[in-house]
Amino acid sequence: MEVREKERVVLVSLAEDEDVLPHFRAAFLGALDSADDADVGYAVSFAHATPTGPDIVGLAVAPPKRLTAAHLAALPALRIAAAASAGFDHLDVSALASAGVPVTHTPGYCDIEVADHVIAMTTALLRNLQVGDAHARAGGWSSRAVGAKRITGSALGIVGLGRTGTLVARRAVALGMEVLAWAPRTSLANIRELGVTPVATLAELLSASDVVSLHVPLTPHTKNLIDADALARMRPGTALVNCGRGELVDLDALRAALVSGRLSGAALDVLDAEPPPADHVAFSLPRTIITPHLAWLSPESGYAAYEMAARQIAAVLSGRSPRYGIAAR
Numbered sequence: 001m002e003v004r005e006k007e008r009v010v011l012v013s014l015a016e017d018e019d020v021l022p023h024f025r026a027a028f029l030g031a032l033d034s035a036d037d038a039d040v041g042y043a044v045s046f047a048h049a050t051p052t053g054p055d056i057v058g059l060a061v062a063p064p065k066r067l068t069a070a071h072l073a074a075l076p077a078l079r080i081a082a083a084a085s086a087g088f089d090h091l092d093v094s095a096l097a098s099a100g101v102p103v104t105h106t107p108g109y110c111d112i113e114v115a116d117h118v119i120a121m122t123t124a125l126l127r128n129l130q131v132g133d134a135h136a137r138a139g140g141w142s143s144r145a146v147g148a149k150r151i152t153g154s155a156l157g158i159v160g161l162g163r164t165g166t167l168v169a170r171r172a173v174a175l176g177m178e179v180l181a182w183a184p185r186t187s188l189a190n191i192r193e194l195g196v197t198p199v200a201t202l203a204e205l206l207s208a209s210d211v212v213s214l215h216v217p218l219t220p221h222t223k224n225l226i227d228a229d230a231l232a233r234m235r236p237g238t239a240l241v242n243c244g245r246g247e248l249v250d251l252d253a254l255r256a257a258l259v260s261g262r263l264s265g266a267a268l269d270v271l272d273a274e275p276p277p278a279d280h281v282a283f284s285l286p287r288t289i290i291t292p293h294l295a296w297l298s299p300e301s302g303y304a305a306y307e308m309a310a311r312q313i314a315a316v317l318s319g320r321s322p323r324y325g326i327a328a329r
Helices: 020-031 035-041 069-073 093-098 111-126 129-137 163-174 188-193 202-208 228-233 251-259 304-317
Strands: 007-012 042-047 056-061 080-083 155-159 178-182 211-214 238-242 263-268 288-290
Touching (some): 007 020, 007 304, 020 304, 056 304, 069 093, 080 304, 111 129, 111 163, 111 211, 111 288, 129 263, 155 163, 155 202, 163 178, 178 202, 202 228, 251 263
Parallel strands (some): 056 080, 155 178, 155 211, 211 238, 238 263, 263 288
């Protein structure tokens, strides 16, 4: 009997957790149609860098690692590329489509966690916790030197009402906040059904909010969506939350707005470079909360994106359609 070389399925991630690969492998093998394929056909492995080679048939890629046209040129056998994340701007979808390689992603696996993180950051900014912490550590003990706003009645402006933005809106409404949304792709009826006030333009939302939270994908149109002009439209004392994509915000412009005092604070879970270098501009931002891209994480969601990606790779390799395919734009 001829023994064929195993085709490779690789999970690409910066994760250091030793349990990531076992979860990915188990989900992949469990979703294959054929037990023979599980035993013989595929070698499942892990890499910190995007691999290439003639034997790789499936790739799952977690941001910030990327799959580019250059990588694709050295992956002649690739049959499926899966983003191990809800967002997929780290994959060259156009190049993959041109090569006939289907692309998938993992929407919904951490919506609850991100929404909870956004609300935690929003309430922390309104209560000025980042300033209070720094004040106390520096030897101060004056509540009036810190200042804090009432959460109930404060205006939260949500940019984009997709899955996560909708969950944030529901939580904010439950807290008694005034919630505004700029969401051109969502019907006015659906926005109002959430107890949210729709606004016609981003400029209108920026000028009417106490806190602005970003919930749009990164595209050429949304890169640096929050730039110097956008920040200038915010009323004095506004705060910014970004748990979406780092490149939605021009960090140099954000720094200028914080240093000048126009913005009261910012909370960032994502940056334009991850992991950031020690001299990254984010670390010089005053009155800022920075978390290391952890909004997605909980015991429930910790392996979900990898498992969803693995099952979709198995579906394609078994001749089935993936559940969360991405159409080329």
